Amino acid sequence: MAEQGNVKQFHEFGLDDRLLKAIAKLKWARPTRIQEVAIPLALEGKDLLARANTGSGKTAVYAISIIQKILRDKKEDGNVLGVKALILVPTKELSQQASKNIKDLTSYCSRDVRVVDVAQNSLDVMRPLLLEKPDVLVGTPSRILGHLQALNLNLKESLNMLVFDEADLLFSYGYEKEIKTLTSYLPKIYQACLMSATLSEEVSELKKLVLHNPVIVKLDSTDASQNGGLNQYLIKCETDDKFLLIYALLKLKLVLGKTLIFVNGIDRCYRLKLFLEQFSIKSCVLNSELPHNSRCHIVEEFNKGIYDYIIAADESAERSKCIPSLIKQFLSSCRSATGQPKDKEFGVSRGIDFQDVENVVNFDFPKTVENYIHRVGRTARGFNTGNALSLVTSSDEKVITAVEERLSPNSVSSADEKLFTPFKFKMDEIEGFRYRSQDALRAVTKASIREARLKEIKTEILNSEKLKAFFEDNPRDLQLLRHDKVLHPTKIQPHLRHIPDYLVPETMKPSLNKSSERRKRSFVTFHKNRRSSNFKKQKVDPLRTFKASHNQKPNDNKKRRKKKR
Known part of the structure; x- marks a missing residue:
């Protein structure tokens, strides 16, 4: 080199x-x-x-x-x-x-x-x-x-x-x-x-x-990062603790900036998205079920900074068997109209132009070394820097060993320098978050995941340019789809939005207090400006201050009070 x-x-x-x-x-x-x-x-x-x-x-x-x-x-x-x-x-x-x-x-x-x-x-x-x-x-x-x-x-x-x-x-x-x-x-x-x-x-x-x-x-893989740009971390945990960890990492601002979160499977995509929604953490989903134009639109919004988190399924999967027959019919007609099968020409870990990605989080560790290489390749591109954080369980040990053997520097012994750095994180400090995590996770049922997937597909069908001609010829089908029952994937629990002070670890309180103070200042100034503008409008419009007397004399109330005495 x-x-x-x-x-x-x-x-x-x-x-x-x-x-x-x-x-x-x-x-x-x-x-x-x-x-x-x-x-x-x-x-x-x-x-x-x-x-x-x-x-x-x-x-x-x-x-x-x-x-x-x-x-x-x-x-x-x-x-x-x-x-x-x-x-x-x-x-x-x-x-x-x-x-x-x-x-x-x-x-x-x-x-x-x-x-x-x-x-x-x-x-x-x-x-x-x-x-x-x-x-x-x-x-x-x-x-x-x-x-x-x-x-x-x-x-x-x-x-x-x-x-x-x-x-x-x-x-x-x-x-x-x-x-x-x-x-x-x-x-x-x-x-x-x-x-x-x-x-x-x-x-x-x-x-x-x-x-x-x-x-x-x-x-060599170690030559790709010319500025030492990619930092690779591991957190060893149990499978059930992954949702608790991702909640704490995002809510406590331990992972900052644009982040790609990779999962294995489309159901996991929606499960994680609905889980994060319970805490008012906005994210969008990217998988093979979505049409090409929608995927491009999601990536554009992510690149513009509208979304900070994308949850990506790194495996192509069969469409859900529980999709109603009407939607199946529309999907099949869409495929026949375009002359293409279900979109096999889709890749998340490669082939999508994500810009300025600061973090890649492997919520589910990839099943092959190649997939790991391509996932973490979404960050630290060119001469930029980035972080890759993987949540791993005991079942991932074989793949982790294979990744270390492939990517570790040949000139340095593994005893002196390791590929993965343990992420400095104490599970004891976030133990108080567990009941909130479990409460949110209970709200994300199989039925809610099914409805979330169905709602996404239904929206895509209604907005599809290629199906306009089909709906013009079959207006009753369009009417049935539009007037179908309203889907409610999960019930948002407002009390989970904010973190009580007693749950925040002592080491994290200074940074979180600063960010909350900034939010409060902006909130107060916004509402002050809003009130002042409303007050001016009320002065200009005298009809808004007018109150009807309902044919009652103004001194009647005083006379009644005297009689009672």
Whole structure:
């Protein structure tokens, strides 16, 4: 690994001035380690197999190389038209992210380098754009293959570069057959790049299929964080204590900033969300049941700071068997209208552009080392810092050992330096929170989880643009859905919102008192301004102070009092 002082700058790669201006606009101060090593190799036209952690800058490696080559070729011969580069990704979210990154890098040369993301819309919608012969295509293998078979594309005449991003996921997401079929539509000679955070058997198989004498760039996981950016902590606990811990960590402000909370399973998503709602902790859910547009909207709100917590299910799951038949019918009609199966092109730990994530909390520890790598890769991206906190039980010991063996520095013995740092936390100090946690957890029943999932799906169906035509033809179905019973997932208990002083540990009282004082000041000033404005309005409007006498003389009450005496 090169020393930080010897790191190359972007202008040393011989890049086009327009590309350098875009990089400066994005405020990329210097290349990351993978960019420093891999960009020169890609610009030389060599096949590349690059392994580096999530967030280390792999997307910029192929994006900069593609744009530079297209600008150079068009400078030599501006009449060459057709798709020069094809980028294959496993999920719609990653397709959107990759195309956005390329568009950002082409902000000063968008006329010369045109990018199209084909993963977001149907074949008919994208056909006119493809007939204009864009320079770069981004999409999932199934969508690209669909366009090739529909003769919307011809790659044999113009393709120069093929990129597989998150290559280890492409086969595991069920794209093996599509990729093998797709290779028959490619020219005999092209440059190929495989980008992955792990080197699995699937990557080796893909390597044999598309690469020819590749240069392998393999960075250790410990090299990815150049500023010592990722701090990894563990809290060992019992399974039943996880809800108590997450409540205390969030309510006592021990976890601050934008946070991703990972769970294993969709039911766990809603269970945790409804649990946190009992304490007025706002969060949003991200899972494979939600449509693509809704997932993108949730991520945008998170990136804007509207939500501080996202609860993400890191496993695709079957839709609940308890969904009523009417909604099942609507869901099936939605799938048939789009020509797609249930959304398998979904990934939370990878492929979603979460911005400025400060913490990753593994509420449920991942089942594989690869999943752990990709989860914690959502924070400490590039040169930023971040924290990863895992709540672990005795059943997680095997995976934890495997993670430590994979990610611990080779040069340092495990006895001297450990990957995970025990989080300094005393369970005795939060024992008083237990009854409140149990009270809230009792309110989150199986029925409430079912209703929360059903309510979310029902909302998505009513707001779906693709089902508008269906509802216009079947207005009675829309009426039935709208007038269905109102769903109440859980009953919020107001007394759980605030923490009594006697429950707050002594060490935490100073910081919590400061934050509560700030909230009180803002609350008081807000209501003072509100009262003053209302008072002025009452002065201006005399009718509001008028009181009717009901045909009663003003002195009648006084006379009655005298008679009683």
